[in-house]
Amino acid sequence: MADDAALRRSLICLAAIMAVIGLYTHSLKKVMVTYLFGMLAIGGVVLPDWEFFDRPVSQWNSPLSVPQLPPLHPPHSPPTPSRFRFYPIRTIIYAMVYGYAFYKWWMYIST
Secondary structure, three states: OOOOHHHHHHHHHHHHHHHHHHHHHOOHHHHHHHHHHHHHHHHHHOOOOHHHHOOOHHHOOOOOOOOOOOOOOOOOOOOOOOOOOOOHHHHHHHHHHHHHHHHHHHHHHHO
């Protein structure tokens, strides 16, 4: 990953959430479940190859074409593509999967 600042920030937030859960519930088991849920959530949102998944869902099963390499010292570097583009189907899939997982996690933590 070229810029790991988002990963670092996500891991720090996960550690803070784990500390809050630990203080709130006094349960090591619930802290570990929070850790596993958080790592899966981070792995699903922060770590994927967004150049591959940043296409319409219908093109996910086709190979990604590699653009030609630019010269070694370009006069102007091209702008970096947006990390997240809005595709309704991908947003719905993410919302359903992570919404259900968050609901199950919250029900476990709150009991």
